[in-house]
Amino acid sequence: MLLSLIAYISILLFVGISVYKAYKFATMPMHGRMELYPVPKEKGFEHGGSFYEEVSWWSKPHEVSHMREIVEMLKEILFIKKLFENQRPLWWISYALHLGIYMLMAWTMLLVVGVVSELNGITVAATDTGIWGLLVYYVTVATGIVGLALGTLGAGALFLRRVFDNTLKKYTTPQEYVNLLVLFAALFTGILTWGSDLSFHTAREVTANLITFTPFAASGLVTLHVILVGIMLIYIPISKMSHYVGKYFTFHKVLWDNDPNLKGSAIEHQVKKASTFRPSTSWSASHIKPPDAPTL
Amino acid sequence: MINQKDLLPKDMGRKDEQLIKLELDQLIPLLAPYDKPGMESPLTDPKPAWKEKYCTSLDGYVGIDTLTRPKSKEEEDEFVRKFLSGLEKIFSDANNGVLQPLLLTYEYCAKCDTCSSACHIYEATGGNELYRPIYRSEVLRKIAKKYFTTSGKLLGGFVGADIDVNWETIARLGELSYRCNLCRRCAQTCPLGLDNAILSKEIRKIFSQEMGISPVPLHTKGTMNQLRTGSSTGLTKPAFLDTIEFLEEDTEEKFGIKLKFPIDKKGADILLLHNAGEFIAWPENPVAFALLFNAAGLNWTLSSEVLGYDSVNYGLWYDDPQAKKIALGQMKVAHDLRVNRIVMGECGHAHKAAAMVADRMSYGEGKIPVESCFPILWEMVKNKSIKFDPSKNNFPVTLHDPCNVVRQLGIVLPQRNVLKALAPQFREMSHPGVENYCCGGGSGFAIMNNANFPEFRTQVASRVKFNQILGAFKDTISDASIPKYICAPCSNCKGAMRGILEHYDATEKFNLQYSGLVELMVNAMVDIKIPFFEFLEEKK
Incomplete structure (x- = not known):
């Protein structure tokens, strides 16, 4: 629960x-x-x-x-086109992380789809004879394996690059190392948790229990992984990630x-609206008189 | 002094003397024929008097000539207090006009360092840490975090708030904001779409708008002078009218053409706005415009009203309220003249100021459309409204793209089309169009001539540009009998070109010439019987 x-x-x-x-x-x-x-x-x-x-x-x-x-x-x-065009060496590892995350988002949704399918009587397994069950099964396997591998590799490689690159380490704050470690920890425990069953049957079972609030005997590793993923999901939006x-x-x-800003355009309407704003603070240099309209 | 390779953002807070010193052998080598020893003068040390008076503790150069050392601890504390007050304000509603882009760049930099290789100053210095685009940005972030964020106050160095803030830190940061040309080339490459130039400009704004500190050529002799006299050159209305009269007489004397500049013609279709520096330093430019506009039968006028005969807007580089006053003043002149459109002459930053930055400053009847001269010039060629003979321009020509015209306004083809039609030996530089490199004169550098700053501009900021020029003319550079023409259709860029060519003695040694686009067009006019360029006359 x-x-x-x-x-x-x-x-x-x-x-x-x-x-x-x-x-x-x-x-x-x-x-x-x-x-x-x-x-x-x-x-x-x-x-x-x-x-x-x-x-x-x-x-x-x-x-x-x-x-x-x-x-x-x-x-x-x-x-990540701009990074690809302008800094290829970094792109490889950054893209690995990002593609890994995209894959894992898809994987998570597919686990849910699998759970819903099974609740509706469709078996999601390699042995299933239906197209839907097979499709969900194999795409889940593919996205899960690729996602976990690329994501973990990307997060780890980005962390190591920051540690060992003489330029990047000058600009990286301890918090920014933590950002990558949070990702790495969540992803790496994912590999440890789900890596022993690459059919992801266990993952689907755990997902089913989680989304239906069904109590289950979670192992220490599953508990740790779910907590770390939870921390990661809360931390990402409050950080610059x-x-x-x-x-x-x-x-x-x-x-x-x-x-x-053409006559009669939506922009003109916004400019008109903005021009009525009076700032509560003003600049102090002697050549600046209190503004009568905002500087756009 | 620190080895630049070991330089960290927090070193800006060190009490030591000068952080780094640039040496010639650290800079990227110049291309032939300037690749031989002795072809370039060494970089100098700041004079002791400058060290005592100004902030030379960054790299030895003095960009801000009003930034003087405090005489007491109280003055020092007040300086820091004012900066912090200004820093707080850039994140307040006093800065609404840039708040969203500023916060995005401030918050989201991933420090991937993609921007460095796009910066011509970083490249020119052989990758000197001090000039890395994120170096400056990171110093600003560290100070802001230290004073204005809860995480910075509680966690300090863990979130990067690990910098000592004293007079030296702030003064160095002010100087460092004038080691960036605000060309925004780095922003083109950022995977997150962030823009280090915004932060450079915000630092300049804090200094000017809150602390009242800015380079004299930009403020006292720049925007203040312009608002008072009508022009940043100090050119008053009577002096402007005298200049026009002189140019009319001079043109008749030189070319046998009766030239008439229409002045204050109410109801004209076009108000043509020139950088007033042209009338003084390069008068052939407004003359060429007049010859072309008259020959094409355009209904145009110049204005003799205050703010009506100078298109410049230096506020763009350091002070938003100053920029707004000037932009709205120029707009009012156009409205009073009842013209249909404002056409910007060959001045890049004036293009950007009037067409883009001022676009959302006003609305309604008082807002007159602004357009660039380049499409109009191309139309003259395309429509054959003027007869040209391209063979008169049969010498190597290359085009320097002003950043404000290409990267910031998207005007790329018209000027090229003119050159392709009228200059048989036109060749592009490397990185043409929106990928251009700044001339090194951008954001005020071209007019900042205090102390040793011209050395930084010419030998560092303009270095990549000079190599581009040498590269474009590599087939003929060593033949001094062939004039090689740098078309730089922007007043500030021409100022930078003048600095480069004078410093390297390139006109004398290799016949490198520079001027704008309209001069080349007039030189090709069939009706102009003698060369428009002095360098062609001399040859003759």
Whole structure:
């Protein structure tokens, strides 16, 4: 029961704190434009161009491709494109960690799917004759093995790189080592816990007990693993490992936000609204008079 | 002094003298023909008088000429107190205009160090730790954590709040904010989309907006001068009108063309805004614009009103309220003239200030659309509204991309199209377009000439650019009979080019020339019977 509570609470806190952080960033005051080219949605993306390459640009339709923006976003999310292009050696280990996490997220969901399937009378096993049971079984096995291996390897390698790289260690605080160790500990105990049964039948049983609040005799290792995963899930959103939240805003609301303030536009509406704000603090240098409107 | 390889962010708090000293042999080598011994002067030490007066304890260079050493413990404490007060304010509603991007960069840096290899100053110094983009950012984070976060107060060094904060720490950090050109090239490479230039600028803002400390060329002789006289050059309205008259006469004398600059023409289609430095240092630029705009039959005007004849906005680099005052003042001039559009001349930061930074400063009827001159210039060529003879530009030409025009506004093709059409020997530098390197003059460096700062600008900040130029002309560089033209369509970039060419004596030795885009266009005009460039006249 206690482990069930830990599982539910940690997932709830992970989602809740992440959403809260996103909400805080989303409701921050409008800022001045700070885009940086190439901007994917722009027609001239290939050469880094913008609507400013047109004469009287404001009198022409602003041709944008949201599809290209989504594609670029997916390249960043799925493959960490910028790191791949600009620092390949680090990409290998960083991507191992990230891909491992993606796989483990899929694995966790597949365990739940497996539990629900079995509750509905579908056997999830290599010996099953139904397509669904086989599919869930094999994808669970694949994502679980790859996820645990890559995630653990990536977290460990990132930690070791920070320890031994003369540059990175100058900038790494003890807390940042802890960040990686928290990930590593949760993932490594995952290998120890589930590694003896790579069909993940045991994992599915434990998942079934956890999500249905069914008391079960958890081993010390299972208990430790669930607690560590719980700590990790709560810790990630309160630490800077919550960059999955920040990254949305840095790209979409800063680097790729080039919507001009045209008459009648939504931006103009926001600018009007922002112009009514009066800051509660002001700068002290003698050349600065109290502002009568915010500086955007 | 510390071996730069051992330098840590917390060393900024050391009481020692100068943290590091740059030596010539640590810098990346210059390309041929500057790869031979003796082709470059050694880097100098700061004078003892500067050490006593300013903060030379960073790297020996003096960027902020109003940052003077305290005379008492009280002054020192007050200096630190003011900085901390300003640091707190950048995270408050006083800084709403940048709060979200600032917090993102402040909070999320993974310290992966991807940004370092994108920085031309870090590269130029052979990877000197002091100039690593995250070095500066990390110092700022350490101070902020120490004073303004619960974790920093409780856990100290565990979360990185392990820096001593004293006069030297803060003064060094202020100086270090002027070792970054704010070119944002590093931000292009960040896997998390973070921007170290934001933090550099925030440090500059704390110094200016809270402490009243900023380089004289940017503030006293820059924005304050501009708000008072109309131009950062000090050019007043009568002096501006005299200059225009002189340029009209001079053009007629030189080229036999009766040139008329339209001034304060109400209801004109275009208000053309130049960097007023052009009228003084490179008057051929506004002349070339006038010749082209007149020949193309555009309905345009210059303004003689205060803030109407100088496009610069140095506030962009160090002080948001100053930037806003200037941008809105320029907008008002355009509105009063009832023009349809403001066209920015060849000045990169002015482009960015008016078109992008000021875009969300106003709304409604008073907001006049801003556009770049480059699409208009390309249209003149494309539409054949002016007759050009490209063979008149038959010498090697390369293009320096101003950061503010390409990376920050996405204007990449029009200027290239003009060059491809009118300069038969046009060749790109390495890293063209949005991947360009800063000229080394960005964010105020081009006009900061106090003490030994020009040495840092020319031999360090502009070093990668100089190598790009040498690389672009490697086929003809050693032949001094062939002029080699650096097209730098930006006033500040031209200032940096001037510094580079003078320092390395490159015009005299290798016939390296620089100027803008419009000058090349006018040189190719069929109606201009004699060369527009003096270096072509001399050759003749």
